[in-house]
Amino acid sequence: MCAAMESSRFLLAPRSAEKSSSSSSGPPRESDEECALRLQREFDAEVAAKEARERFSCPLCLDTVQLSDGVELDCLHRLCRGCLSGYLEVKIREKRVLPHELCCPMPGCDCEVTTPQIEYVVTGTPLWDRFLATRVELWRPADEERERLCECPRPECSGTRFLAPAELVEVSCPRCTARFCPRCRDQHPGTSCEAHLARLRGQVDQADKEFDELVRKECWQRCPGCQAVCERPHGCNYMTCYSEKCRGKTTFCYLCGDKLSSIEHFTHFPYGLFENACQKLDRRNEENLPQATWGTRDWWSSVARDLTSWATG
Numbered sequence: 072m073c074a075a076m077e078s079s080r081f082l083l084a085p086r087s088a089e090k091s092s093s094s095s096s097g098p099p100r101e102s103d104e105e106c107a108l109r110l111q112r113e114f115d116a117e118v119a120a121k122e123a124r125e126r127f128s129c130p131l132c133l134d135t136v137q138l139s140d141g142v143e144l145d146c147l148h149r150l151c152r153g154c155l156s157g158y159l160e161v162k163i164r165e166k167r168v169l170p171h172e173l174c175c176p177m178p179g180c181d182c183e184v185t186t187p188q189i190e191y192v193v194t195g196t197p198l199w200d201r202f203l204a205t206r207v208e209l210w211r212p213a214d215e216e217r218e219r220l221c222e223c224p225r226p227e228c229s230g231t232r233f234l235a236p237a238e239l240v241e242v243s244c245p246r247c248t249a250r251f252c253p254r255c256r257d258q259h260p261g262t263s264c265e266a267h268l269a270r271l272r273g274q275v276d277q278a279d280k281e282f283d284e285l286v287r288k289e290c291w292q293r294c295p296g297c298q299a300v301c302e303r304p305h306g307c308n309y310m311t312c313y314s315e316k317c318r319g320k321t322t323f324c325y326l327c328g329d330k331l332s333s334i335e336h337f338t339h340f341p342y343g344l345f346e347n348a349c350q351k352l353d354r355r356n357e358e359n360l361p362q363a364t365w366g367t368r369d370w371w372s373s374v375a376r377d378l379t380s381w382a383t384g
Contacts, residue, residue, distance in 0.1 A: 146182035296321035
């Protein structure tokens with residue numbers, strides 16, 4: 072029996088030694104201080120990642136701002152409120168508020184800036200009221216062959232507008248009951264617009280001659296797109312027409328009257344932007360022609376846009 076017990080002790084000894092050896096060779100236990108530091112680093116990394124997800128870089132001003140201070144358009148371009156507000160202010164003040172004119176300002180993107188997005192940025196300001204008034208002013212019926220948008224010519228009606236069937240030759244204002252022609256907004260019952268205008272042409276011709284003489288004397292220039300008379304109060308001789316027809320799409324030379332592209336803002340004037348001379352005419356010696364002068368902030372913005380267009384081809 073003693074021999075058996077000794078044999079048992081001999082067999083158990085290696086297992087005990089092996090267990091002691093494995094426990095002593097394991098990884099060292101982490102102290103409380105090291106554990107606290109590790110948890111703090113993990114928490115700081117999580118906070119930094121969360122803040123990064125809640126901020127973005129505006130592609131226009133390149134500033135990093137909070138997501139709550141930005142507006143994401145339908146094209147997924149995200150802009151800060153400041154940049155989008157400045158862009159909308161220029162468009163609204165120029166009355167370029169039709170859906171195809173109020174588009175994403177990013178190059179090559181023609182996604183419409185929707186009315187709710189515009190309202191979110193400029194609501195509560197005079198720009199919002201001007202936007203709504205301009206939209207109403209520029210609205211036209213979808214089918215002008217069936218109905219015509221009429222505007223009362225009387226000043227006391229403040230431009231009251233209403234729809235009438237297109238075939239009517241005379242309409243009545245629902246506000247002041249004045250009757251007038253919906254085409255020319257004049258009163259000529261029983262006479263066509265052409266005959267009425269022919270009768271008035273004799274009176275108008277003399278006025279036109281006097282006005283043309285005034286345009287020549289004041290050295291004004293007519294827009295080659297809509298023939299509207301334009302005056303250059305400041306800036307260079309590269310003009311942009313903002314009439315209802317051109318709406319900022321026609322640019323021309325104030326000296327020769329030729330239509331110009333954005334690149335010709337610089338190439339059309341061999342003596343510089345502020346000399347009264349272009350590739351066609353040299354008018355530097357004309358006494359009645361005012362000298363070109365440095366422009367306003369809006370003018371410099373236009374120059375910057377044209378420089379960018381010229382540089383990018």
